Amino acid sequence: MSRVAIVGAGLAGLTVARHIGDSAQAVVFEKSRGPGGRMATRRAPPFAFDHGAQFFTANEPAFIAAVRSWQQAGVVKIWQPRFAELDRRTVVAERDWDAEHPHFVGTPGMNEIGRYLSSGLDVRLQTPVESVNPRGSGWQLIAADGADLGVFDWLIVTAPATQAAALLPESFAHHRALSDTQMQGCFALMLGFNQPRQLPWQAALVRNADISWVSVNSSKPDRPAPFTLVAHSTNAYADAQMDEPLESLQQHLCAELRDVTGIDAKHADFCQLHRWRYANIAAQSGSAALIDAERRLAACGDWCIRGRIESAFSSAMTLAEYLRTALQRTRPSSHD
């Protein structure tokens, strides 16, 4: 049976692994402590924060079906906050998000989806893949600590585009397209309060500020009770300030948050800032997945389509469908 190495246990990597099914032996390598990638949850008891993706929508039939199965498994629920559009402090529009146009979240945290999708798969956590060498007609993976992770017939990289470009050999047929793909950064500010706070909305898009989004994380279904807020910086602010010290960035974003919401971070019982170097990407017009059949290399992820959870799924499904057919056609090679 062919062996397939998948780098990254975010939604794209896990979706590829699940959908190539028994047509190959798939091993997923993930550098973090848990699966889920940017569908992430930071736990700091008694607080918990979805500091990456906030929610998702489902439009394509295949993704709608997948989300339905996640709902049935109890790892996804509909979030129905009061939603506001703000011009700094001023509410310019308001509405309730309802079940007719559902906004989904993982429960009890966004990272639960990754955990659920990992079950039954061979996922090697805390295993950063550092380099890749050609070996026979396959690929040998080397970990950051120098460990030999094995030789595989196919190598699939689902890391954000810049990291994928650094890992894949320059001989990869789509290396240029990959290197040219620019993702945008984001800072996530997390505030936890033992005493509840009052806000007239639970989710807000913000204009004319260095923060673009604020949510009452504790208003999502099945979250711990203490009041928690997540605020995201604009991508433009993050890209301009990416390597500045977190402390000064946190101060500035707390001041922006106070101005927009009236909530002062100095009353918070928990306050932390997370740096996402590769968070989002605008809509792309290229292929839904990058496949080099000759070298048996491929890359996929949200960045092929748009910085959305549904895009990560669609990109991965495009690749998985290709691989299922290719793997059934080809026999595994013999490696040196």
Ligand SMILES: Cc1cc2nc3c(=O)[nH]c(=O)nc-3n(C[C@H](O)[C@H](O)[C@H](O)COP(=O)(O)OP(=O)(O)OC[C@H]3O[C@@H](n4cnc5c(N)ncnc54)[C@H](O)[C@@H]3O)c2cc1C
């Ligand atoms: C702040 C923020 C807010 C967002 N908000 C939303 C939202 O509200 N709605 C929405 O739909 N989407 C949102 N997104 C985007 C959404 O999170 C992504 O589209 C989606 O999670 C991408 O999944 P992926 O599998 O393509 O990539 P990722 O989730 O990034 O997975 C890639 C994985 O590869 C791993 N990895 C990287 N390099 C290596 C290596 N060398 N070795 C081993 N492992 C490696 C990483 O650790 C990661 O787990 C947001 C993202 C961020 C950061």
